[in-house]
Amino acid sequence: MTHEPRQLLLNPGPVTLTPRVRAALAREDLCHREPEYAVLHQDVVARLARVYPQAARTHVPILLTGSGTAAVEAMVGSLVPANGKALVLCNGVYGERMVSMLETQHKAVEPLRWGWTERWDVTAVEKALDANRSITHVLGVHHETTTGRLNAVAQVGRVCRARNVAFLLDAVSSFGAEDIQFDEWNLEACAATGNKCLHGVPGIAFVLARRKALEERGSGATCMYLDLHRYWKEAASGQPPFTPAVHVMFALQEALKEFEEEGGQPHRLKQYQALAHQVMQGLASMGITVFLESPDVYSSVLVSYRVPEGVSYATLHDRLKDAGFVIYAGQGQFHGTIFRISTMGDVGSADMERLLSVIGDVLKASPSPSFPTTR
C-alpha cells in the first residue's frame, strides 16, 4: 500500500510519526491481563526510566492512559496532599491549567502570575516562599508551549532545593528533548507524554515520581482513576489497574527504541535546535520576527512568531495546509497575532526548506507587502 504525500504536523503534538512507529500500531491484539502485556509494560517503564539516566535511581515512571493533561492532573491529585499548599508559577495557558486543577480539587493554591510574554522572576518566587512557610509544593511549566518560552526551572529548582520545598514540573512538551535535572532541581515529579518529544502516538502519558514520595505519601490521592500510588503498586505485578491503550503502548515502545538508537535526549535536543534555527533564520530573512524578546529564550521544541502584516493567520494556515504543513495558532489573547511552529516528530531539514519556500510564496502573494518600509 502506498501512502498519500504526508501531511507534516508542525503543531506541538501530536507529531508526525515515523513509518516504524505507525507500523507498531498494527501489531497483534493483546489482553492486558496476559503475561505478554506485562513484558511490554515493564520494557516501556525501563526505557522511560533511562531517558534521563540520573533519574533512574530515585524516580519511577508511572504509565497512564490519557493525554498529557491526565498526567499533570494525576501528579497534582496524587502528590499535593489535601492539606498541602501549592505555589503555581504562571506565564501561560499550562500554568493556569494547574491552578484550575488545584482549585477543582479544593486545595490551597497561591498563583504567582506574570504576563504571558514575561519570564519568571526568581526573586519573587523566593519572596513568596519566605513569606509563606506553609507552601509544600512549587508547580511550574518547563516549556510554556503558549509562547515557546523555556522557563527558568533550574534557578527555581535550586531555590526549592535550598528550602526543601518539593518542585512539580509540567514537562509535557520538553521531556525527551530539553535537559532535566531531577536531584539539583528537587523534582518530586514531572509529568510528560508519549506523543510530543518522544514521537509516540497520542494516548499514553506518564509521571516520573520520586519513589520516596510515593512511599511516604501513600494513597492520599484526591482522585480515584488517576491515583498514581495505585498505578505504581499494581504495576509491580506488570498490570495496570485499568485497561491501557495497548496498541499505543506498542507504538511508544517502538518510538523509545528509535529514540535510543538515534542517541537519546542529547541527540534530540541537537536535532530540534538545528531545525528551529533553520526556520528562525529563514523567517527572519523574510522579515518575520520571533514573538518573545529574543531568539535565545525559546525552547528547542517550539517557536512563536508574529503574523506578518498584510497576511491573516487564517490565510497563512490554510495556504500552508494546502501545501502539506499544519502550523499552530496563538492561544487565548494571542489568537491571530502569532503563529507557532514546532519541529518535533519525523520532520527534517529538507521539509523545513520547503516550508520556508511556501511561506515566502504566501508573502509574495499577499496584497500589501509585509516588508516594512514606512514603519
Ligand SMILES: *Cc1c(COP(=O)(O)O)cnc(C)c1O
Ligand atoms: C501539550 C501540553 C500539555 C497537555 O496537553 P494534552 O492536550 O492534554 O496532551 C500540558 N502541558 C504542556 C506544557 C503542553 O505543551
